[in-house]
Amino acid sequence: MILVLVETDATGAVEVSREAITFARDLAAAGGGVPVDAVVVGEVASGIEALVEQLGTYGVRAVHHVAGDAFAAFAGAAWASAVQSVRDVTKSVVVAAAGTPRGGEVLAHLAARAGVAMAANVVSFEGLSPFVVTRQVVGGSVLEQMQLDERPAVFTVAGHAVEAVPAATRVEASLVESRPEVAEADLVARVVSAEAPAPDLSGNLKSARVVVGAGRGAGSSDGFADLLELAELVGGSLGVSRVVTSLGWRPHHEQVGQTGSRISPDLYIPCGISGAIQHWAGCSSAKNILAINTDPDAPMVTKATHAVIGDLHEVVPAINAEIRRRRS
Amino acid sequence: MADVLVCVKRVVDSSGEVVLTEDGQSVDGRYAGFTVSNHEECAVELAVQVAAATGGSASVVTLGDADAVEQLRTALAVGCTAATHVEADGSRFGPADVAREIAAVVRDHAAAGAGHDLVLLGNDAADSGDFQVGIRLAYELGWPVVNGVATVSVEDGTVLASGDGPDGHETYRVPLPAVVTILEGGVEPRYPTVPGRMKAKKVAIEQRSPSAEPAGPKRVRLLLPPPQPSDVQILGKGADAAPAVVDLLERLGVLAR
Ligand SMILES: Cc1cc2nc3c(=O)[nH]c(=O)nc-3n(C[C@H](O)[C@H](O)[C@H](O)COP(=O)(O)OP(=O)(O)OC[C@H]3O[C@@H](n4cnc5c(N)ncnc54)[C@H](O)[C@@H]3O)c2cc1C
Numbered sequence: 381m382i383l384v385l386v387e388t389d390a391t392g393a394v395e396v397s398r399e400a401i402t403f404a405r406d407l408a409a410a411g412g413g414v415p416v417d418a419v420v421v422g423e424v425a426s427g428i429e430a431l432v433e434q435l436g437t438y439g440v441r442a443v444h445h446v447a448g449d450a451f452a453a454f455a456g457a458a459w460a461s462a463v464q465s466v467r468d469v470t471k472s473v474v475v476a477a478a479g480t481p482r483g484g485e486v487l488a489h490l491a492a493r494a495g496v497a498m499a500a501n502v503v504s505f506e507g508l509s510p511f512v513v514t515r516q517v518v519g520g521s522v523l524e525q526m527q528l529d530e531r532p533a534v535f536t537v538a539g540h541a542v543e544a545v546p547a548a549t550r551v552e553a554s555l556v557e558s559r560p561e562v563a564e565a566d567l568v569a570r571v572v573s574a575e576a577p578a579p580d581l582s583g584n585l586k587s588a589r590v591v592v593g594a595g596r597g598a599g600s601s602d603g604f605a606d607l608l609e610l611a612e613l614v615g616g617s618l619g620v621s622r623v624v625t626s627l628g629w630r631p632h633h634e635q636v637g638q639t640g641s642r643i644s645p646d647l648y649i650p651c652g653i654s655g656a657i658q659h660w661a662g663c664s665s666a667k668n669i670l671a672i673n674t675d676p677d678a679p680m681v682t683k684a685t686h687a688v689i690g691d692l693h694e695v696v697p698a699i700n701a702e703i704r705r706r707r708s
Numbered sequence: 709m710a711d712v713l714v715c716v717k718r719v720v721d722s723s724g725e726v727v728l729t730e731d732g733q734s735v736d737g738r739y740a741g742f743t744v745s746n747h748e749e750c751a752v753e754l755a756v757q758v759a760a761a762t763g764g765s766a767s768v769v770t771l772g773d774a775d776a777v778e779q780l781r782t783a784l785a786v787g788c789t790a791a792t793h794v795e796a797d798g799s800r801f802g803p804a805d806v807a808r809e810i811a812a813v814v815r816d817h818a819a820a821g822a823g824h825d826l827v828l829l830g831n832d833a834a835d836s837g838d839f840q841v842g843i844r845l846a847y848e849l850g851w852p853v854v855n856g857v858a859t860v861s862v863e864d865g866t867v868l869a870s871g872d873g874p875d876g877h878e879t880y881r882v883p884l885p886a887v888v889t890i891l892e893g894g895v896e897p898r899y900p901t902v903p904g905r906m907k908a909k910k911v912a913i914e915q916r917s918p919s920a921e922p923a924g925p926k927r928v929r930l931l932l933p934p935p936q937p938s939d940v941q942i943l944g945k946g947a948d949a950a951p952a953v954v955d956l957l958e959r960l961g962v963l964a965r
């Protein structure tokens with residue numbers, strides 16, 4: 381059996397968790413049709429029944445819901461103990477999760493506790509015996525084939541490496557509730573306070589027909605005025621690289637890529653974005669890409685359909701002026 | 709007073725073109741140069757800040773070949789005052805091996821009366837990207853671990869650590885000793901000054917050998933993704949390209965209101 385740790389938000393299973401289930405289903409099919417189960421830890425904002433229903437459409441056989449006061453606040457070790465208890469009951473030979481910060485953290489705990497290896501950011505599997513996976517290393521510019529010969533085989537699936545697709549036939553998934561004991565030691569490192577996140581406005585970004593992208597080339601948090609104006613002029617949304625969110629220039633819900641949103645607009649206009657594989661994972665399904673970059677050899681330029689070579693702080697205001705001129 | 713140990717890994721600078729060694733087992737650094745990850749640079753900065761704020765100390769450790777001393781000297785130049793070099797061929801060490809070796813250093817330092825209250829690591833290494841050495845280290849030591857935060861401070865025998873997560877800006881408060889892994893973005897790493905570099909040269913580095921034979925990474929081989937043919941159409945250079953861009957926008961029908 382294959383067990384997938386599923387993360388949820390107000391809408392149910394998050395997209396990257398549904399991708400991990402899709403990956404697990406392909407793996408299960410290659411292994412002769414072994415079942416895929418899901419484990420969810422803590423409160424489910426969308427309601428557990430709705431989640432079970434949703435995961436059934438992804439072919440999940442059973443949803444193991446581990447709940448209780450111990451999981452009210454996030455603690456990596458406690459979550460891992462929850463996953464471990466489900467893995468022990470189900471005797472799963474594979475435990476997978478999405479390559480999110482939470483997914484990677486919980487599975488690293490699990491691997492350490494079980495004394496097995498963990499492969500992070502897997503994009504595909506090569507063979508079952510031996511079980512060999514391919515994963516992203518060196519910031520995505522290199523792939524590593526790694527052998528997972530211990531059981532359980534533990535890995536995370538890189539965000540947007542596969543598309544989340546419902547199963548051909550819907551399954552009537554069952555719900556298994558459990559409330560395992562959690563050791564005091566597993567609760568020592570837990571979140572003691574959380575300031576509510578900025579409202580998640582990524583829905584606009586995901587559905588936009590045009591997305592104006594901004595990367596390190598924006599220069600600073602003050603470097604976005606022209607880019608926002610362009611987004612407004614084309615009736616689109618702003619999307620940014622991880623550098624931009626890490627540096628605190630823009631909020632995380634604007635991030636495009638493996639650990640951000642996946643977009644598929646008619647036109648994507650990445651400005652000052654190099655086009656690292658993790659960014660590309662989020663924008664590769666754009667129909668047209670117009671890259672604006674000072675470096676003609678940047679991967680984003682070579683992968684784009686169209687490009688302008690130049691400083692975005694000169695090119696973008698000129699485009700805005702030209703649009704305004706033609707409109708007046 | 710907090711004595712902090714920070715873990716850095718010498719990695720090939722992969723900002724340019726990446727070349728693999730002939731055996732497909734590692735990235736060839738002969739032409740590219742070497743560095744540590746941004747996460748680790750921030751971890752070093754935080755270690756130095758915590759040491760200064762508590763009147764404690766910041767030490768640095770690496771496991772790597774003889775040349776990895778360069779990365780230790782850089783950390784010494786920005787405020788670490790002691791360094792430990794576990795000299796070994798790092799490519800033969802998997803994440804569990806590295807965690808065990810760092811744990812051995814921590815235990816031996818404690819036995820020698822120079823223990824550490826807090827160990828900082830990067831969230832993930834820039835080359836192997838295993839996302840796990842810090843967590844495995846915590847299990848080796850039996851210490852709590854906080855993963856992927858941007859800032860840390862120490863007060864009254866506890867470490868306060870915070871960063872952005874799915875529940876918003878999250879804070880952890882954990883009793884020392886503890887392990888914390890750092891994501892870049894919470895602090896601006898300082899750059900080594902010339903006097904800093906001079907001072908770093910004079911520090912005697914503790915040299916060690918690995919405590920055990922490594923089990924090794926589970927690597928079969930490394931591969932480069934196949935190159936993609938480019939059929940990009942260059943619309944022009946600089947501001948002069950604006951009319952061609954707006955022509956394209958009109959053609960794609962994205963300007964219509
Ligand atoms: C596990 C993991 C997950 C990740 N997830 C994501 C993700 O979800 N999304 C994401 O984006 N990244 C992600 N990354 C990071 C990714 O690897 C890159 O580091 C990041 O995308 C680079 O951002 P950037 O293009 O803005 O910056 P850089 O790579 O620094 O590129 C800046 C670009 O701007 C150009 N430039 C500079 N100045 C100007 C100017 N004035 N005008 C025009 N062009 C200019 C430069 O030529 C360069 O091409 C992830 C990394 C890892 C390891």
Ligand SMILES: Nc1ncnc2c1ncn2[C@@H]1O[C@H](COP(=O)(O)O)[C@@H](O)[C@H]1O
Nearest residue numbers: 715717771829830832833838839840841
């Ligand atoms: N060889 C090493 N020497 C010292 N620290 C290391 C080494 N390898 C990994 N680390 C630390 O562990 C962190 C996570 O690495 P990884 O789990 O391999 O992605 C890195 O950011 C470093 O802080």
